Amino acid sequence: MARRIVFFLLFCIASISWGQQYPQFSQNMFNHLTVNPGYAGANEMMNVTLGNRQQWMGGFKTEGGSSMAPSTTVFGVDTEINLLGWNSGVGLSLMNDEIGELSTLYMSAIYSKRWETDYGKLGVGLSLGVVNQGLKGGSLSTEPLGVGDDFDSNYHSPEEFTDEEGMAFDAGFGAYLEHKEYYLGISVAHLNKPKPKFKDTYATYLDRTVFITGGYRIQMKKRPIVLVPSVFLKTNMSSYQIDWNINGILKDKYWGGLTYRMQDAIVLLGGVELNNGLRIGYSYDISISQLSGASSGSHELMLGYRFDLSLEKRKKEYKSVRYL
Numbered sequence: 001m002a003r004r005i006v007f008f009l010l011f012c013i014a015s016i017s018w019g020q021q022y023p024q025f026s027q028n029m030f031n032h033l034t035v036n037p038g039y040a041g042a043n044e045m046m047n048v049t050l051g052n053r054q055q056w057m058g059g060f061k062t063e064g065g066s067s068m069a070p071s072t073t074v075f076g077v078d079t080e081i082n083l084l085g086w087n088s089g090v091g092l093s094l095m096n097d098e099i100g101e102l103s104t105l106y107m108s109a110i111y112s113k114r115w116e117t118d119y120g121k122l123g124v125g126l127s128l129g130v131v132n133q134g135l136k137g138g139s140l141s142t143e144p145l146g147v148g149d150d151f152d153s154n155y156h157s158p159e160e161f162t163d164e165e166g167m168a169f170d171a172g173f174g175a176y177l178e179h180k181e182y183y184l185g186i187s188v189a190h191l192n193k194p195k196p197k198f199k200d201t202y203a204t205y206l207d208r209t210v211f212i213t214g215g216y217r218i219q220m221k222k223r224p225i226v227l228v229p230s231v232f233l234k235t236n237m238s239s240y241q242i243d244w245n246i247n248g249i250l251k252d253k254y255w256g257g258l259t260y261r262m263q264d265a266i267v268l269l270g271g272v273e274l275n276n277g278l279r280i281g282y283s284y285d286i287s288i289s290q291l292s293g294a295s296s297g298s299h300e301l302m303l304g305y306r307f308d309l310s311l312e313k314r315k316k317e318y319k320s321v322r323y324l
Contacts, residue, residue, distance in 0.1 A: 022035075022189060022190075022206075022207075022209045022234065023053070023070070023072040023074070023095060023097040024053070024055065024070070024072070025051065025053060025072070025074070025300065026053070026243075026259060026261075026265075026267045026269060026283040026285055026298070026300050027051065027269060027281050027283050027300055027302045028213070028232050028243065029213075029215065029228075029230055029232070029245065029247070030049065030279070030281060030302055030304060031049050031051060031074065031076065031302070032176065032185060032213070033047075033049070033076040033078050033091055033093055033110070034074055034076055034093055034095060035174070035187055035189060035211045035213075035234075036125070036174035036175075036176050036185045036186075036187035036211060036213070037091070037108075037110040037111070037112055037125030037126055037127040037172055037173065037174045037187065038112050038122075038123040038124050038125040038174040038175040038176035038185065038187065039078070039089075039112070039123060039125070039174070039176040039185065040078040040079075040089030040090060040091040040110045040111065040112040040123065040125050041078060041079060041080035041081070041087075041088060041089020041090070041091075041112055041114055041123060042078075042080075042089065042121065042123060042176060042178050043078070043079075043080070043306060044080045045079065045080070045306045045307060045308055045309070046077070046078075046079040046306065046307050046308070046309050047076075047077065047078050047079065047304070047305075047306050048076070048077045048304065048305045048306075049074070049075070049076045049077075049302065049303070049304045050073075050074070050075050050302070050303045050304075051072075051073070051074045051075075051300065051301065051302045051303070052071075052072070052073045052074075052300070052301050053070075053071070053072045053073075053298065053299070053300040053301075054069070054071055054298065054299045054300070055069055055070040055071070055072070055285075055298040056069040056070065056287070056297075056298060057069065057296050057297060057298065057299060068099065068100040069099075070097065070098065070099045071097075071098045071099075072095065072096070072097045072098070073095070073096050074093070074094070074095040074096075075093070075094045075095070076091065076092070076093045076094070077091060077092050078090065078091030078092075078110065079091070079309060080114070086113060087113075087114045087115070087116075088111065088112060088113055088114060089110075089111070089112040089114055089123055089125065090109075090110065090111055090112075091109075091110035091111075091112075092108070092109055092110065093106070093107075093108045093110060093127065093129075094106070094107055094108075101135055101136040102133070102134075102135055103133070103134045103135075103136075104131060104132070104133050104134075105131070105132045105133075105134075106129065106131050106170065107129045107130055107131075107132075108127040108128065108129030108170065108172065109127070109128055109129055110125055110126070110127045111125060111126055112124060112125030112126075112176075113125070117177075119177060119179060120177050120178050120179030120180075120182075120183075121177070121178045121179075122175065122176070122177050122178075123175065123176045123177075123178075124174075124175045125173070125174055125175075125176075126171070126172070126173055127170075127171065127172040127173075127174075128169075128170075128171055129169075129170050129171075130167055130168065130169060130170055131167070131168055131170040131190075131194050131196060131206060132165065132166070132167045132196065133165070133166050133167075133196045133198075133204060134163065134164065134165045134166075135163065135164040135165070135198070136163055164198040165198065166196030166197045166198040166204070167196055167197075168194035168195055168196045168197070169192065169194060170190060170192070170194045170206075171190075171191045171192050172187060172188060172189045172190070172191055173187065173188050173191055174186065174187025174188065174211075175187070180217070181216065181217050182214070182215060182216045182217065183213075183214065183215050184213070184214045185211070185212070185213045185214070186210070186211070186212050186213075187210070187211045188208060188209070188210050188211075189208070189209045189211065190206040190207060190208050190209055191208060193205055193206060193207065193208050194206050207236040208236065208237075209234055209235070209236050210234065210235050210236075210237070211232070211233070211234050212231075212232075212233045212234075213230065213231065213232045213233070214230065214231055215228050215229065215230030215231075216228070216229055216230075224250060224251045224252075225248055225249065225250055226248070226249045226252075227246060227247070227248055227249075228246065228247045228248075228249065228257075229244075229245070229246045230245045230246070230247070231243065231244055231245070232245070241261065241262065241264070242261070242262045243259050243260070243261050243262075243267075244259065244260045244261075244262075245257055245258070245259040245260075245267075246258060247269075252273075253272060253273050254270075254271075254272050254273075255269075255270060255271055255272075255281075256269070256270040256271075257269050257270070259283075261285075263288075263289060264287070264288065264289050265285040265286055265287050265288055265289070265298070266285075266286045266288060267283050267284065267285050267286070268283065268284050268286070269281065269282065269283035269284075270282060270283075271302070277305055277306040277307055278303070278304070278305050279302070279303065279304035279305070279306075280302070280303060280304075281301070281302040281303075281304075282299075282300065282301055282302070283299075283300045283302075284297055284298070284299060284300075285297050285298035285299075285300075
């Protein structure tokens with residue numbers, strides 16, 4: 001019974017914020033591939049992204065001092081290719097999300113078919129992979145309900161719990177439209193609602209999650225600044241979360257912006273793209289929810305790199321950050 005209680009509590013923790021079932025990112029406008037397989041190949045170059053997010057720093061610690069706050073690392077790579085005469089994009093996405101003793105690893109191979117349309121470049125893609133959930137049971141214990149000779153108390157030592165692991169097939173689908181003035185995307189993660197099983201005894205499931213995103217580029221007159229207002233929505237059809245963002249990009253190289261995440265946080269973000277195609281971005285979440293007194297905020301670091309795979313000797317061209 002104690003084991004079942006521990007599993008129940010852990011998966012409730014994972015849903016403190018429903019969005020945490022699918023990891024949260026503040027710099028999502030720089031990392032479309034993670035949530036939308038239709039984005040693969042949109043940059044027309046090899047695009048590599050690495051990100052790390054430390055959420056709710058300074059809060060949510062156990063009595064032993066270990067952190068229960070979410071920590072997420074993501075890696076993605078994609079490129080445009082010609083496959084059997086089809087204009088296509090391929091990619092790989094890896095993401096590891098940890099909340100206390102519970103960890104979830106997402107691994108997906110991505111393919112997208114791409115078309116030139118009157119409204120921009122359209123990509124429709126599919127992601128296929130696995131999701132693996134692990135529980136460090138050896139670090140868990142249940143405390144006595146009380147003390148005293150007249151109080152029945154059951155103590156379960158950490159040795160009674162073991163590390164558990166479950167895996168399941170995972171699939172996603174998405175479409176992404178890229179135009180020089182705007183972008184639009186819609187996708188569905190966990191299309192098959194995967195259910196990792198732990199030694200055929202415990203089972204969890206991941207909600208089907210819909211993502212909708214869009215942005216518009218506004219060139220300021222007589223100024224080398226582009227404003228990019230954007231929106232990012234995710235929902236499991238019973239609850240939702242929306243990020244409203246505006247970024248200002250100076251000389252196609254530097255950017256800074258502000259995001260309002262409804263009923264959750266205000267986000268400050270900024271970064272730079274170097275001449276060799278390397279991008280460095282940082283964001284800081286200031287919580288405005290009831291969690292504001294429990295942590296010192298959330299930090300997120302993003303690194304990106306774009307390069308041309310062509311073997312032909314030609315002038316190198318890097319796609320600017322203005323095309324987020």
